[in-house]
Amino acid sequence: MGRSTVASSAERASLLHTLLGRRLTYRGRQQIWGFVFALPAVILFAVFAIYPILQTFYLSFFDYNMVNTPEFVGLANYQTILGGSVFRDSISFTFFYTIGTYVPTLIIALLLALVLNTKVRLRGFWRMMNFIPVVISWVVVSVVWKLIFHRNGLFNAGLDSMGIFTPDWLLSTAYAPYAIIIPSIWKEIGFYMVIFLAGLQNIPGVYYEASKIDGASIWQSFRFITLPLLRPTITLAIVVALINGLKIFIPPFVMTQGGPAGSTRVMSLIIYQTAFANGRLGRASAMAVILFLVILLFTVLQNRLYGTRRDDA
Amino acid sequence: MKKFLASQSPLQWALLVGIAIQTAIMMIPLVYMLSTSFKAQTEVFMLPIRWIPNELLFENYTIPLQEKPFLRWFFNSTFVATASTALVVVTSALAGYSFAKFKYPGRDVLFWIILATLMIPLEAMIVPLFILVRDLGWLNTYAGLIIPAGGSAFGIFLMRQHMLAMPDELIEAARIDGASELGIFWRIVLPMNQAAISALAIFSFMWNWNSFLYPLLVANRDEMRTLPIGLASFESAYSTNYPQLMAVSVLAILPVLLGFFVLQNKFIESMALTGVKG
Numbered sequence: 001m002g003r004s005t006v007a008s009s010a011e012r013a014s015l016l017h018t019l020l021g022r023r024l025t026y027r028g029r030q031q032i033w034g035f036v037f038a039l040p041a042v043i044l045f046a047v048f049a050i051y052p053i054l055q056t057f058y059l060s061f062f063d064y065n066m067v068n069t070p071e072f073v074g075l076a077n078y079q080t081i082l083g084g085s086v087f088r089d090s091i092s093f094t095f096f097y098t099i100g101t102y103v104p105t106l107i108i109a110l111l112l113a114l115v116l117n118t119k120v121r122l123r124g125f126w127r128m129m130n131f132i133p134v135v136i137s138w139v140v141v142s143v144v145w146k147l148i149f150h151r152n153g154l155f156n157a158g159l160d161s162m163g164i165f166t167p168d169w170l171l172s173t174a175y176a177p178y179a180i181i182i183p184s185i186w187k188e189i190g191f192y193m194v195i196f197l198a199g200l201q202n203i204p205g206v207y208y209e210a211s212k213i214d215g216a217s218i219w220q221s222f223r224f225i226t227l228p229l230l231r232p233t234i235t236l237a238i239v240v241a242l243i244n245g246l247k248i249f250i251p252p253f254v255m256t257q258g259g260p261a262g263s264t265r266v267m268s269l270i271i272y273q274t275a276f277a278n279g280r281l282g283r284a285s286a287m288a289v290i291l292f293l294v295i296l297l298f299t300v301l302q303n304r305l306y307g308t309r310r311d312d313a
Numbered sequence: 314m315k316k317f318l319a320s321q322s323p324l325q326w327a328l329l330v331g332i333a334i335q336t337a338i339m340m341i342p343l344v345y346m347l348s349t350s351f352k353a354q355t356e357v358f359m360l361p362i363r364w365i366p367n368e369l370l371f372e373n374y375t376i377p378l379q380e381k382p383f384l385r386w387f388f389n390s391t392f393v394a395t396a397s398t399a400l401v402v403v404t405s406a407l408a409g410y411s412f413a414k415f416k417y418p419g420r421d422v423l424f425w426i427i428l429a430t431l432m433i434p435l436e437a438m439i440v441p442l443f444i445l446v447r448d449l450g451w452l453n454t455y456a457g458l459i460i461p462a463g464g465s466a467f468g469i470f471l472m473r474q475h476m477l478a479m480p481d482e483l484i485e486a487a488r489i490d491g492a493s494e495l496g497i498f499w500r501i502v503l504p505m506n507q508a509a510i511s512a513l514a515i516f517s518f519m520w521n522w523n524s525f526l527y528p529l530l531v532a533n534r535d536e537m538r539t540l541p542i543g544l545a546s547f548e549s550a551y552s553t554n555y556p557q558l559m560a561v562s563v564l565a566i567l568p569v570l571l572g573f574f575v576l577q578n579k580f581i582e583s584m585a586l587t588g589v590k591g
Contacts, residue, residue, distance in 0.1 A: 033494045034415025041408035042423055044464035048442065049430045055441035066444070112335070120328050128577050129336045132343070135573045135580070137523040139541040140562045143548050144346045147555050152358035154345050161361070186342065247434040250525050254545055268436040268526070275440045276530065285440050292437040299432050 098245030113196035199233025400463030409472025
């Protein structure tokens with residue numbers, strides 16, 4: 001078709017027809033551009049997230065040590081790990097760690113946020129200081145606290161000066177879990193403080209003014225204004241805390257290697273050790289599937305319980 | 314007003330004292346780290362604790378730097394975290410723009426699949442990921458450290474949320490003026506979402522700088538380690554030389570702390586804005 005014919009046919013065509021024709025090709029072009037823009041991310045996710053997670057499920061049914069040809073073993077890996085006590089103990093310790101760390105963390109963080117939400121002096125300074133541990137890497141936190149919990153370290157020096165019994169924290173099955181939990185609380189408070197502060201700042205001040213006029217006490221305005229309006233934020237904080245707690249890895253890896261006698265062996269650590277120290281990749285994958293399912297369960301549960309009520313804060 | 318102030322004052326003072334004590338307690342581990350880093354080995358466990366060492370041993374800082382490639386680890390961390398962050402920002406901004414402002418078949422499915430990966434911890438897919446990176450020949454390479462960390466579901470979500478708020482008319486007007494699609498992205502979409510992008514960049518840099526399990530597996534040669542991995546390896550080899558261990562810990566947190574003090578408001582805002590972390 002020559003140029004002249006195009007021009008003449010365009011002249012002849014109705015205005016509506018031209019517009020429709022243009023719009024169709026325009027839409028097609030937009031679809032292609034949209035897809036092209038998404039493509040880099042889609043490729044990265046397909047290769048480095050979707051494929052590995054599917055492969056985790058697949059490998060969990062095989063006996064594989066990185067050198068042999070994978071041998072299909074059905075549910076044997078699951079039977080082994082759930083039948084013995086080692087992995088089950090690891091699941092319960094992971095929950096113990098998560099609750100032991102995040103119940104105190106969230107309570108302290110909320111209290112801090114409430115204080116910093118008042119007109120207390122030097123607010124920005126206190127907020128900044130409490131946030132410092134958040135930006136320090138877990139490895140440094142673990143290395144420093146390993147020294148603090150040394151038999152003759154700072155913690156025991158403090159206990160000793162008060163005349164309290166001084167255990168050998170990192171070498172005792174009874175105390176090692178707390179030597180992992182206390183540094184975690186220290187590191188995490190600042191993060192949740194900021195989340196709570198953001199939530200508190202979204203509560204309109206007029207509510208408090210009104211309650212003051214009505215003669216409400218501080219406790220009453222906390223109980224009937226702050227708490228209900230902060231609920232979406234608290235829910236978010238609990239979910240984030242739960243997920244972070246269940247996948248914790250670095251503190252036990254650096255401080256105790258899961259010991260003594262497996263008393264601090266969290267799920268991520270046992271997956272790592274099973275796969276890369278013992279070379280049992282199939283069995284480690286089965287453990288990974290269970291870790292995934294546990295986290296999925298809690299995320300879905302949370303959505304069921306609170307998802308519909310959440311008015312995005 | 315006067316009465317109000319008078320009634321509030323004791324409480325305010327109590328709060329101020331309380332938070333000062335609490336903050337001081339939070340700082341103890343850091344002071345202990347700094348103090349120990351200058352001590353002689355024999356002084357570490359002396360009782361009562363000497364917060365100010367008898368003699369400041371600066372050699373605790375210089376000796377480890379000579380014995381182990383800390384500078385190389387520092388470079389690796391900086392390079393890997395910067396490159397991954399750049400990749401995350403670009404892929405997230407592009408995909409977020411696509412999911413927010415374009416319509417094409419499969420768009421929502423793609424978005425939801427990517428979002429669903431937020432629920433999958435790295436720990437749950439580390440075994441196949443390691444095998445994949447090994448099979449690609451990427452163990453102990455920068456490509457292996459950077460590229461798999463180049464996509465962020467959280468980043469895509471954040472970008473999409475912000476870009477949904479951009480008026481369509483603006484983009485349409487640019488199109489009518491004959492701007493190219495890439496030109497619109499570069500000159501209109503990116504500048505309009507600067508706040509979200511800098512939040513994502515800070516967040517992603519910190520996440521990558523502190524990343525541990527993944528680099529632990531894919532970089533096992535000394536010269537390819539990142540700082541956290543190098544520090545952990547130094548810890549397991551020199552675990553009894555506490556002053557040197559604390560000295561390298563101080564060095565390791567110094568850059569991040571400096572960055573934090575300079576950008577502290579941005580840091581805290583981006584944390585609050587994001588509400589989630591890696």
